[in-house]
Amino acid sequence: MLLRKQTLSEAARRKFAIFRDPFDEPQQASEVFLSRASRVVREAMWQTAIGNTNFLAVVGESGAGKSTLREELAERLRAESRPVVLIAPYVLGMEENDKKGRCLRSDHIAEAILHAVAGGDTPKRSPEARFRQLHEALIASSRMGMQHLLVIEEAHGLALPTLKHLKRFLELKDGMRRLISVLLLGQPELREKLDERRAAVREVAQRCQIVTLPPLDASLGDYLAHRFASAGLDLAAIVEPTAVDALMQALTITQRHGSGPGDTQVISLTHPLVANNLLTAAINQAASLGAPRVTAELVRAVRESMP
Structure with missing residues (x-):
């Protein structure tokens, strides 16, 4: 309600x-109220941002404060001068299929990553060249000491194929070092989509930590x-x-x-x-x-x- x-x-x-x-x-971090429960969620988001957790989904009802915690995370990263690149694809009009709105696809995510990590580079036209360009840009940024966090809001609206493709982004590495972490923020429908009993997303669901932002x-x-x-x-x-x-x-x-x-x-x-x-x-x-x-x-x- x-x-x-x-x-x-x-x-x-x-x-x-x-x-x-x-x-x-x-308007500033001191104005954000943190209960004991929300502190747990906040810390889980922080560990994902600094690369200690690879894949996190924060689930909460509309109005629970997910976006506020995401904004506070960005403010905290700036205040502490952490070398983390936040990558946030636009989700305006995003729906789980093209009949309702516009799907966020893996190539859109790739473009967002390239823009954030190598903003001066023009994306290659072919998917193969673009994803190779993306991988090389992440490696170069990582070797300069940067962490990369992909943040997707309203993630309950993600199409199942896109959820499945997130595993491919998580598998991008430089040697044994992972190049990107993923943070999903969504309403309770996101938990249902990440049910490991769903064959289409089983590989993703088994790798994703889910935390709930309670009332x-x-x-x-x-x-x-x-x-x-x-x-x-x-x-x-x-x-x-x-x-x-x-x-x-x-x-x-x-x-x-x-x-x-x-x-x-x-x-x-x-x-x-x-x-x-x-x-x-x-x-x-x-x-x-x-x-x-x-x-x-x-x-x-x-x-x-x-x-």
């Missing part, structure tokens, strides 16, 4: 003296406090503590999938983007009603009114 995008009203900004939206995208859950309050503090705001001055608990409850759903007493499933929707939208709507409603702070009752009422 993703609630409709909410923005702070002018009335809410005036009433609560909000000059900067606490839910704007982070905030018990870290929701700390996340909100961090985001408000980053915007120069005091969460408690705008949102009552019981309202944070109500927010957690509103974003936790129990579903039945059978008739037995144990046939229930608890689903947490406490992803950053979902929590941001619900709390923003509650703040707007508090300003509209003239309430001094967002209350638990107000959160529940707003949640019931949203689709």
Whole structure:
């Protein structure tokens, strides 16, 4: 579930003296909230970037914070002056087949690698010559001390043949030294595509480490406090503590999938983007009603009114 995008009203900004939206995208690394679970994912991404892991897939729901961690990774690499070349093919309009959109193919990935590693070189016209050119460019860059990280966002939209071809990129070596690592970021459908029971991608799935970026859950309050503090705001001055608990409850759903007493499933929707939208709507409603702070009752009422 993703609630409709909410923005702070002018009335809410005036009433609560909000000059900067606490839910704007982070502008620097210190503004990125890291829970214990997201730190594990962050470290897995870092190990892939510096070449200690060859193939990693980060799976999370839309709005879970995958792109934010990817941006923080790039910022961290720059801050620490790490010799890592980030290669990010454009995925605009990418779909798993050409009927829905445009497939990202291995030759597109090859062009992206060449542009990042040897931007001044014109890609060869034939596939054979282009891939040889790619291999030679990676070897030359590697011998200059550079690591190479291929990052593909929205990877759940990759075609199965392209997923399979990623193994070929991973096999590019200079002697025994691997020349490139691969980081995939995608929604839960990516995990399904990387199921090793699928014959088409078995070779890839068996080589890919998969980590999940979970909901905030018990870290929701700390996340909100961090985001408000980053915007120069005091969460408690705008949102009552019981309202944070109500927010957690509103974003936790129990579903039945059978008739037995144990046939229930608890689903947490406490992803950053979902929590941001619900709390923003509650703040707007508090300003509209003239309430001094967002209350638990107000959160529940707003949640019931949203689709």
